[in-house]
Amino acid sequence: MEKKKYPFTLACGVAASLALSYVVASSGLITSCDSAETFSTRFFEEFPSLKGKAYAFKTPICNVFAVKNGDLFVFFDSNLKASIQGSMDALQGNNEAPIRIFGSNESKALVPKQPTHINRKYKYEIGYTENESVTKINQNDSPQGYVENGVPSSPNKLIGITNRTINEDLKNLDFSVLPFFKSENSKGMLLTFVDITCPACKRYTENIAKLNSKGYDVYLAPYPRSGSSSLVAKKMQNLWCENFLNKQSSLSNITSSFKGNSLNPTECTDTDYLSKFDDFVKFGTKHLNQTTPVSFTNNGITIIANHPTDVFESAFTYGQEMTQFMEKQKEVK
Structure with missing residues (x-):
């Protein structure tokens, strides 16, 4: 096959990144976080009828996974001991509105503002909506x-x-x-x-x-x-x-x-x-x-x-x- 490439002409070494902060509330001692693949295997062994219909995703919270079936999102712990139906938002600082990560934007829940002192930066984060914020160029x-x-x-x-x-x-x-x-x-x-x-x-x-x-x-x-x-x-x-x-x-x-x-x-x-x-x-x-x-x-x-x-x-x-x-x-x- 002929290899087709396009030039990316501007390479000035400055990164454009997303600044997205999370408040992670959990209890107990977590020794490791399962991968999406590990959870998917466990989930479809438990619910084989959903193979090819539902899809599992890792969330920002360790050992909490989102399962999408049609327009419905259900969240499970890694051991499938508990589940909750609904949406997941990421809280931001600087009095900015929460970001909808999983679920419908039309039914966004009211979530308290994130304390402004929490500021964990990532190059990219989950981008389901148009509401994420990119940091300005860092001189x-x-x-x-x-x-x-x-x-x-x-x-x-x-x-x-x-x-x-x-x-x-x-x-x-x-x-x-x-x-x-x-x-x-x-x-x-x-x-x-x-x-x-x-x-x-x-x-x-x-x-x-x-x-x-x-x-x-x-x-x-x-x-x-x-x-x-x-x-x-x-x-x-x-x-x-x-x-x-x-x-x-x-x-x-x-x-x-x-x-x-x-x-x-x-x-x-x-x-x-x-x-x-x-x-x-x-x-x-x-x-x-x-x-x-x-x-x-x-x-x-x-x-x-x-x-x-x-x-x-x-x-x-x-x-x-x-x-x-x-x-x-x-x-x-």
Whole structure:
């Protein structure tokens, strides 16, 4: 297979990150936290009738897991001794509203504000909604010659500069194996990591036609957050493979899978394809920490979560401004 790559031109070494804080309330002594794969095995042994219908996810709380069945979320302890139905929110500091992690945004519960002194930062965190906050560029992490005055500002809290390590890893991925939604007059490209069980990813796929109409090509990269050996991963693997072998003629099956439609794609046996598919999953595991959707532009910008089309347009504009700024900094030197 011919390897198709796109240049990620802006690699200035500044990380755009999410600052998400959690209040973890627990009792008793926890010696270790089970993985999502371990819990899934235990869960489906106990409830075999739910195989292929329900999906299990790790939550930010050690040994508490979310199980999604249709639109319903139920939370279990790792030993399946207790369960509760509902939603899960992450509490934030600075008097910001809680973030809905699992469950419907329409039924968001009232949760007390998080004390502002709690401030644990992560590169990425769970991104089901558009409400997460990205930290501003940290000038202390800036490369030599990078100055604060005149630096273009990000148009959105969830838009930042793609860091150097991620850029380099992106260049090693083979985009030709991915579902590709091409615009008629291409002026930019988005590589978006998705999970077919993620509600925000579903909304993103519904927005692809608008992105195409604005001149933006879209590649959908697989990142099943429940693990590379999960049922979700297997289903995505077969769907993505089928579309590739059918020369991009099965894109409707890809988008339908985000709506929960029951599809039975042919099992993929193409070892070369499976290896390339797994490269994307490994990238997600390494860099995204269970965040979907996450998009990367071909001019060096990272976009967390789903947004209206104009927000994605502003990200490309931001990338152009940053490229011009960095070129001017080189001239100054």
